[in-house]
Amino acid sequence: MNCQQTEEKLTAFALEELPDAQRRKVQAHLADCEACRAALADICATADLLREGLAGEPPLKLTDAQRALIELAASTRPWPESVPPPPHVRALRWLAVAAAAACLMLSSAAVAWWGRGQADTDRVAANSPNASDMAERRGQYSYDDVLDKEPRTRLAFEGDKKDPRDDAGKSGAVVTEGAPTPGPAPTGTPQSAPPDVGVTGYGDVPSPVTPPAASPSRPTNEEVVLAFSSEKDSKWARRDDRDRRSPLLHFSEALTPDEGLEKGKDGKKLDAQGRESPKDYRGLNAEEYDRIVDNPFLDSMGNPLSTFSIDVDTASYSNVRRYLTGGQLPPHGAVRIEELINYFHYDYPPPDDGEPFAASIEIAGCPWDLKHRLARIGIKGRVIPADKRPATSLVFLLDVSGSMDQYNKLPLVIKSMKKLVGGLGENDRVAIVVYAGAAGQVLPSTTCDHQELIVKALDGLHAGGSTAGGAGIQLAYKTAVDNFIKGGVNRVILCTDGDFNVGVTDRSELLRMIESNAKSGVFLTVLGFGMGNVKDATLEQLADKGNGNYGYIDNEKEAEKLFVEELSGTLVTIAKDVKIQVEFNPKRVVAYRLIGYENRMLRAEDFNDDTKDAGEIGAGHTVTALYEIVPVADQVAKPVMADVDPLKYQKPASLADAADSDEMLTLKLRAKEPDGEVSKLTQFPARDGGKKYGEASRDFKFAASVAAFGMLLRDSQYAGTANWDTVIELAGEGKGDDARGRRAEFIDLAKQAKKLSGK
Amino acid sequence: MNDDESIGERRRWVAEAVDRYGDELTRYACRLTGDPESARDVVQETFVRLCRQRVEQVNGHLGAWLYTVCRNRALDVQRKEKRMGRASETVLATQADAAPPPPAAAESNESAARALTMLDDLPANQAEAIRLKFQAGFSYRQIAHVLGTSAGNVGFLIHAGLKTLRARLKVN
Known part of the structure; x- marks a missing residue:
């Protein structure tokens, strides 16, 4: 066993988790190796520190009322396995439990409510004992098996009851989940009866809900008991946000329309619940989104070629998520359907060894127009395992202007960068450049075995000043070029809320600057943070011009996705300027429509023009494009399309022999190596096997549903019956x-x- | 009566479980949900679930069972909180308030406190695996059960996390 093999096992060795044979091998190596012994000592010391620190963390205690409840639950026999008891029997049961429980040290009111809840608990428990058996047999303590059914079934049952909490003077409606459950349902209640996800207390939907009671103080223990016993899920809604609000929270919910963040901060523009109603916000312009016009249907005879650049950005999905979870529908311009679809991973077949990517095509029925077909093109980039990632030189270009001074901006940037750095090693280097009133280098390019220096530099950042994005960009690229690793990964990572409001503000000048810098061979990742001033359109274009990808980080989980889970994909480009051109066979296709990619369209001539920029694919990325196709078939109506006058100097085009084949389309791909300048062409014909939508793969169905989702959010005229x-x-x-x-x-x-x- | 005896035994068994695991479990849940209140609720529900298990089914792996159930419930709650408009950003904010401060005792080792702070900068799954190992004291296999992954992956997570921490702490 050599040092590297030993190193990987040292932690397990220190913690006595290695099987005997391996342990002996490690021990043997350690006997002769000073360096590994030192590493082992290091590991043990760190482990001890952690134990000490963790032991010092104050534990949280359950409240007395909670402990009493648990004791009560332990004292009550579960209802025997049978049909759930009819209501009058339940009432009797309730009385019995209430009487028994009355002698405990809780107020009788609380107990009465609890008893009712317990009866429900018992009944539902009765429905699930077999499930828990099954779970045990499988050796899993799968919460879902035993427990996941419970809230939903209980909710469904409660749906037609008067909300007990209304009596207690608490706010809110019953919160239910409309999804049908696989488990046994209580009798007598159709599961579809409750409305979908009714949320209360957030003022985000004008629904017929009891306005939240203004309870100024924290719920007492007794109220906690009540909360637990009745609708578990609605408790989350009922717990009034205002009680716990910090000023920051207040701000975060204010999606301010105009002047900028300061307005939101003073909170004056907010309604009673700290929100603006959804209708007001759409169409206002502090956040900037380009207008997107849906791709129309095109006639295949007159427009046989569809050409576009691929896109692996995912920002639109995070952004849409941010709007929706914040209680608002996103502006149309924020919805880029290709980015929604590409946010998810799909199981496309990987390329052969040595190939940068592989393409696959699936054609099946279209779910929102039964006469149409849907063709899904999928491209999968080569996967690069973490330990095979080439040496990486990064420059963090961080916006530390005043507008970044919120918990979901600069602190999140710092957290995200730390996660990223954690995945880098001694062969990788990081430099940090910041820009606010001016631009400056905070950390010279430092190898990542010096994690402590990098972390220290990150921790020392403060927000303040206005933004001089242009100067920062120049400095960052210069630093990147100065520390270029030939044959490695070279990238600038820009983190900002997009607010370039000093210096180079002219968008086209900024883009020109990025474009010329991109020629240096340094790639770019643009990350948007925060809300209210995100210049989505600008940031997307920056990434575009900079040979880069654009992501939006709305929370820590998203940072984990991009920088831990998909680190290789985010950092390593495996193909550059990737373009797609599809030729449709007019004998099989009347018309077609590309869903999404509206701002990625290229002219047909651009496909073979290597000077024309296009998108990059990262390691392991998948790219998906969907075409809605009107096939040549009986009773399939031609879509409404504008007519083009017949040509005067040319005869109408006629079909070639190839049209007689059973091919529906041919997919062509052009791509360059990451440091290459000449593109390579690959072609794939595809035939339509007549698959019905129901027979399509799971990934196909999911991608189609995301496309429909995007179209609905855009109020698209092409959404069909969706x-x-x-x-x-x-x-x-x-x-x-x-x-x-x-x-x-x-x-x-x-x-x-x-x-x-x-x- | 037989019934009374077994109820009494059960109550004792549950009470012991609460004493032994309750506080640490709540601390663990707080990491996942982001605030102490919902953490307490999640743990309370976990123990109520325990009340419905047969003793012989769970004994022998009580700790792993409790943590697994607690974790799943906490993640569910997290998801629901997101859907109901309390976006993760608000969790971030409340987390900042709710996160237990580093040990305040006079003798507290500064390095230990630093290690703890840095723990939270690690990727979430590494930090969680490390806590389950060094705080809850589980074995790799038990941790694998709780997280729903393999023991090998757990080993990797802990090794990678420790490595990063070592580099950042520059312990010597």
Whole structure:
């Protein structure tokens, strides 16, 4: 065993977690190796420090009332396995429990409520004992099996009851989840009866809800008991946000329309609940979004070629998520459908060894127009394992202007950069350049075995001053070029809220500057933070011109996604200037429509023009593009399209022999190596096998549901028969394993959008 | 009566579990949910769930069971909080308020305090694995169970986390 092999096992060795054979090998190596012994000592010392620090953390105690409740639960026998008891029996049961419990040290009112809740608990428990058996047999303590059913079934049951909390003077409506549950449902209540996700207390939807009671003080223990016993989920709503609000929270919910953040800070423009109603906000311009016009249907005879640049940005999805979770529908211009679809990972086949990427095509029925077909093009970039990532030289270009001084901006930037640095090693280097009133280098390019220096520099950053983005960009690129690693990864990572309001503000000049810097071979990642002043359109274009990708970081989880989970994808470009051109066969295709990519369209001539810039693919990235296709078939109507006059000097084009093949389209791809200048062409014909939508792969269904979601958010005329329920249903079909819960999160967003749109 | 005896035993068993695990579990849950109140609620629910388990089913891996159930519930709560408009940004803010301060005792080792602060800058899954190891005292296998991953991956997470911490602390 050599030093490297030993090093990997040292921690497990120190913690006595290695199996015997390996332990002996490590011990043998340690006997002769001073360096590894030192490393071991280091590990042990760090472990001890952690133990000490963690032991010193004050534990949190359960309240006395909570302990009493638990004791009560332990004293009550679960209801025997049978049909849930009819209401009058439940009432009797309730009385019995109430009587028994009356002698405990809780107020009788609290107990009465608890007893009612307990009866429900018992009943639901009765429905799930088999589930817990199954879970045990599988050796899993899967919460979902035993427990996940419970809140929903209970809610469904409660749905037609008077809300007990109204009697107690508490606020709110019953919160329910409309999704049908797989588990047994209580009798007599249709599960679809409760409305989808009713939220209370946030003032974000004008719904017929009891206005939240103004409870100025924190709930007492007794009230906590009440909260627990009745709707668990609605408790989250009922706990009035205003009680716990810090000024920061107040600010965060104010999506200010005009002047900027200062307005939001003083809170005057906010309504009673600290929000602006959804309708007011759309169309206002502090946040800047380009106008996007949906790609129309195009006739395949007159427009046989569809050409566009790929896009791996994901910012639009994070941004849309930010709006929806904040209780507002996003402006149309913020919804870039290709970015919504590309946020998710799909299981496309990876490329062969040595190839930068692989393409695959799936064609099936279109769920929002049954006569149409949907063609999904998928590109998968080569995966690079973390230990095979080339040596990396990064420059963090950080906006530390005054506007960054909020908890979800500069502190989040610092946290995100630390996560990123944690994944880098001694062969990688990081420099830090900041810009505020001026630009300056805070840390010269430092190798990442000196984590402490980098972290110290990050921790020392403060926000203040106005922004001179232009000067910062120049300095960052200069630093990157000065520390260029040939054959490695060279990248500037720009973190900002987009507020370049001093110096070079002219957008086109900024873009020209980035464009010329991109020629140096340094790539760019643009990350938007915060809200209210995000210049989404500018940032996207910067990334575009800079051979880069654009992400929006709304929270720590997103930073984890980009910098831990997808570190290689974010840092390592495996193909540059990737362009797609699709030729449709007019004998099979009447018309087609590209969904999304509106601001990525290229002219047909641009495809073969290597001087024309296009998007980059990172390691492991997938890129998806969807075409809605009107096939040549009986009873399929031609879509409404504007006519072009017949040509005067040319005869109408005629079909070639290839049109007689069974091919529906041919996909062409051009891409360059990351440091190359000449593109390489690959082609893939595809035929339509007549697959129905129901037979399509899960990923296909999910991508289609995201496309429909985007179209609905845009109020697109092309959404066909799609509505929010369709989106939710299709996404559910396409969800699959969803290990990280992202698809489930999407479904939640769709439900939220449905609620906000009032449809 | 038989019934009374087993109820009494059960109550004792649950009470012991609460005494042994309750406080630490709540601290663990607070990391996941972001604030102490919802953490307490999650832990309370976890123990109520325990009341419905058969003793022989859970004994022998009580700790792992409690942490697993608690974790799943906490993550559920986190998701719901997001959906209901309390976006993760607000969790960030409340987390800043709610995070337990480094040990305040006079003898507290400054380095230990620093290590603790840096722990939170690690990727979430590394930090969680480290806490489960060095705070809750679980084995790799038990941690793997709680997190729903393999023991090998747990080893990797802890190794990577420690490595980063070592570099940042420059312990000597």
